[in-house]
Amino acid sequence: MNSSPTTPTPSSHPRLLTGIAPIAASYDVILSDIWGVVHNGREHFAAAVDALRRFRAAGSTVILLTNAPRPSPPVLRQLEGLHVPRDCFDDIVTSGDVTLNFIAEHGLKPLHHIGPPRDLALFDILERDTGVRPPLVPLEQAAYVVCTGLFDDAEQPSDYDARLEIMRQHKVEMICANPDIIVHVGDHEVWCSGALAQRYEQNYGGKVLQAGKPFAPIYERALQLAQVKRDTPIDRTRVLAIGDGIGTDVKGAQGEGLDVIFVTSGIHRDDLHNGQRDPRGHVPDQAVLAALLRQHQVEPLASMSQLIW
Template sequence: MKKINSIIDIENQYDLILCDIWGVLFDGDRIFPGVHDALSKISKKVFLLTNSSQRVTVLEAMLNKLQIARNTHYQLLISSGEFFCQSVIHQTLPLKLPAKYFFLGKNHQIIANLPNIERVHNHHDAQMLVLAGNVLYKNEIEQINPILEDCAQNQLPLFCLNPDMISMDADKRPVACDGQIANHYQQKSGPVIYMGKPNQPIYQYALKNSMIHQPKVLMIGDSYSTDGLGALNSQIDFALVSSGVEYHHWQTNNTNMSFEQWIHQQGYQVKWLLDSLN
């Protein structure tokens, strides 16, 4: 692991750069300093790769408001939510389609009106569960727990559109994400299909869309459990930015070690370490 000052210092070593959004570009509210400048200076292809369950059109509109524009600061945006939708449309899910689904979460509009799947309001009538949008207040978890137990017993697959366990808000506080519900379902022996990082399919989808033959790829992220492991599983170099999830884990670990020493102790396979993109 080598500490660097800017992503510009190493970009010429790669053909394609995959970059997380939350915790790397912005904190859920504000753009981190130097992000616009760094993205505009990168000469290689930049794909934004996020575990957001939102569709690409929604995320692009959000980034436009932050003055991060496609073709100026990045070439393609891929979200785990969009990846799920495209997999449904092209019938590439690991499940026979058409199928009926029971929805968990707050963001049903993400998958409303998709072909090949039909929503049912009784989980006993479903062939799969779809989770999108945090359902993590204690009373809500208690409400859906009997449903999860029933579905796990019947081995109903759960498609998790945001595999993240936590993200960081603008005040540097951890926010629970859908991955916690999916993990809870797995503990009940329910089968889970994670649509985003760290699973390889979303990386393969990104590489296919790059139109580059055997590219040398770098993944930039703030979480080792998603960005880092995904890169490792796909044989991609990983650059860890100390502005998000892992930095929070280090701070709450009550250790006297530096952040860099702590990363070494965890056994994380990190190629580059930087405080921010620039």
């Protein structure tokens, strides 16, 4: 369907789908977001799992594509804990996987980590896979910073202004392991490392290297993996992305020339579904949807309240 990453002109009447089956045969590769599409951090969505299984049964390759700042192994364990069955996808690419590549390119330069202790697994996996473990040092001694999130889910991005000022003074580059600004954990909103990266760029003029969606490296890795899985070159006109983030999933897919389905019950649910507690299966406010797409200058192939066959 889409053949080139041109700037779209959003329609005043966005296309809505109640199920993805009518377009499924047009695609060989599915790049599906996880959080907000497959689960909400507390439970998995059975309809989404069923749809992904049906894609695979029809011969499509399903790659889960997530801005999780951790490498694939701990994300796979999280999916197991949420009872997401392994047979609904072929493989997974995380923003953390791309971050490992960025860190490896910096060699043994000392770095400072901003993020919760659970994300230190990033460096364990780097050492296991490459034999390299850059020293973790205080901020004032760091050659660069790896940001995987805020230390505490209750914190605000403004709580980090003192650190960002030190980084500005030392001209320190930030590797942002998760470009998401905010995520829903159940019914709660939690700030992500993308919020700190945005603040560092906009308020402090800092340099940021982004690992995940909407930036190209994570798509390149996912499409390379799909090509290996299928043992054939990938035709981008037969790749479908699915996600709930306009600024990440939709913008990123269109930047890569891919068709994309926008799931409205995820991160934008309060705007599009009038604050419904569980908006899955409910039609989004079409006027608000059209305005939101115009605001971001994106035009998904279609929108759905949830991923369902």
